[in-house]
Amino acid sequence: MRITTLFSILALGSVAHAAKWYEEMQIGPAWSNTFADQRGVAAVKGILVDLGDGHRALFDTETLRYVSAYQGDLEWGGTPWTGAHGQLMKLRNGSDEVFHTSEGPGWSDPGGSFDDPRPVAGRPYGNLPHARFKGFFRHGEKIVFDYEINGTRVLDHPAIVDGKFVRYLQVAPHAEPLVARLADGSGATFSASAGATVTADADTRMTLAPASETTRVAIVAGDQAVKPIPLDNAITGGPGLWQDTLRTQAEVSSDKKSAWVADTLPLPEDNPWKSNLRFGGFDFLDADTAVLSTWNGDVWVVRGLEKTGALQWKRFASGLFEPLGVKVVDGTIHVNGRDQITKLHDLNGDGEADHFEVFNRDVFVSPNFHEFAFDLQTDADGNFYYSKAAPVRPGGRGFDTILPHHGTVIRVSPDGSSSEVLATGLRAPGGLGIGPNGEVTTGENEGTWQPCCKIN
Secondary structure, X not given: OOEEEEOHHHOOOOOOOOXXXXXOOOOOOEEEEEEEEOOEEEEEEEEEEEEEOOEEEEEEOOOOEXXXXXXXXXXXXXXXXXXXXXXXXXXXXXXXXXXXXXXXXXXXXXXXXXXOOOEEOOEEOOOOOOEEEEEEEEEOOEEEEEEEEOOEEEEEEEEEEOOEEEEEEEEOOEOOOEEEEEEEOOOOOOEEOOOEEEEEOOEEEEEEOOEOOOEEEEEEOOOOOOOOOOOHHHOOOOOOOOOOOEEEEOEOOOOOOOOEEEEEOOOOOOOOOOOOOOEEEEEEEEOXXXXXXXXXXXXXXXXXXXXXXXXXXXXXXXXXXXXXXXXXEOOEEEEEOOOOEEEEEOOOOOOOOOEEEEEEOOOOOOOOOOOOEEEEEEOOOOOEEEEEOOOEOHHHOOEOOOOOOOOEEEEEOOOOOOEEEEEOOOOOOOOEEEOOOOOEEEOOOOEOOEOOOOOO
């Protein structure tokens, strides 16, 4: 029997990068991460949207609020980027900030309350019961968030129009008013198109009146009028961003007799987007095609594995939150990051993901640098499994606050609707495997009460 192993395809890195390579990497218009600003932690599950010309907006996917919009830069941090332990990516939104919202729900619950019901280990973590983040669509450089408020679907597209921050909303019919928190305090000026009213009291809020048909509204940070726009054409697939296909040549073994041979699959030495190719997740789409995820948020597809050894590499997605697990189920790519399991869809067949759909986002995340989410596997019944590290303090001196999902193996139902903790007590499980009879194995990295590396 001839067994081919893909040794080099999961190499720790591509060619050596210059200092501060991360400042040159083109991440894309949406970047999922934990972000801080001058006030402290801004969003543990945040998506930073690049609005062009240095304008940025941070969206919190747990509370469904825009934390901040500003024009400015970033102070780099985060272990996958600078190597720092404990230093978060920080928004430089001090002097050129348009508005800010503090922690808490971005939309009121069915009773009109903005109270936060999520205390876990002393502070709010996790999803709100009345607000469900469903993912986002990418249309070229445009991002459209997709979520539900009190059971009503909302499409939410942030943009810059004539230098002003604008939210374009498309809201499904709703029998009761929907109320959003736009900014802390009453100092920020917001205007809204017909169908919405803005009030400024303790907070600046917007109210959508009940509607029997789809409502389209434009909200602008300022006093100028902006017309609403339809968002239907932005959720069906749009222009690609990563159009180049990179090529390498596999070194295929000429050994025809041995039972175990090795083919070497070289990574691209360079790419136009300065993406650091440190692959961590891996699965096959078919016998000729593999899907790989990088620690810095990319998903790549490589073709040509089966026949000639002429490999074609295509950047399929970017901006995911440290995705270290990939699993293909029924032809659909599932990617496991620190914030959630995401299903990636190519809506228009151009070889790039246009729809980043939430599959499961039950997992609790804290700002700690060490709580990596490893691997993604399935068992014979279709359940998904991944492992999650514990929040080790920088230097390995004990742990930060332990949340229910830290140091665990987690099982997710085949449809993604529920999850459960299967095992606890892990420090840095590293990876996970499922045996033919349902055996679950993980690795372990020594340090902080774990005396040696082992297999569980």
